[in-house]
Amino acid sequence: MNNLEFPGNDERLDPNKLYLARGDEEISLCRPYLIGDVFDGVSVPNGAGGEKKRRVAILQHPCSMRKDGVNLKGSILVAKVSQRKALNTDEWTGGYFGIMPLPELERSDNLKRRNHAIEFDNLYTVSPEQLEAANRIALLAPIGINLLLQRWVHYLSRVVIPTFTFNEATEPFYEEADLIEEWCEELAIDNTADAIREAGLSCMEWLREARPGDRTYQDMLKDSQSRSTVRKAMRMRLKELTCSV
Secondary structure (H helix, E strand, C coil): CCCCCCCCCCCCEEEHHEEECCCCCCCCCCCCCCCCCCCEEEEEECCCCCEEEEEEEEEECCCEEEEECCCCCCCCCEEEECCCCCCCHHHHHHHHEEEEEEEECCCCCHHHHHEEEEEEEEEECCCCCHHCCCEEEEEEEEEHHHHHHHHHHHHCCCCCHHHHHHHHHHHHHHHHHHHHHHHHHHHCCCHHHHHHHHHHHHHHHHHHHCCCCCCCCHCCCCCCCCCHHHHHHHHHHHHHHHHCC
């Protein structure tokens, strides 16, 4: 039986590999929402007819939670995030199948506050407005997202799919998210959700515009050999747009 993977190598855990950014100082407001993003203070049902603010993480693929590549659908699947003890490598690979560990999610002097986990059996659906009203506190790096996908699929099916398989399928979306973030940081008129959304739509229009040979830049992102060409073209376009303002 194949074992689940863990962040690190040579039998040594490296929690920092899980994260692209943590905390307000590292997280860009222009970064599109992706699976694994962790939010604090999201209002969800408390089981007694009321609501309680909880920490949650998105569990949907970027495309499945969007209508047009930018605007979010009205209902997004999230899972509860709670404090948990840190796991060792044996526990990562051979147990605790109902969670995605998030070691060192918080940089805190209090050891009990540092380590958390996404709970696959505590699910909610929330609106984009609920997420926008909350505080996004962590973004997973590609390897973190792939580990989350591996554990989530294993939880649902008991099948272990290698993270490199997920990476081959999802890498174009990571690239697209990087480009949208860069575009919005340059062109959004302010940091409001509406301004960032408008800039994001203009980026998607540019990515989806037909090019010679009937290929779009969005299609070219699926080919790793073409991604540098797309990045270069986007930066040239950004330079044109910012110089014309």
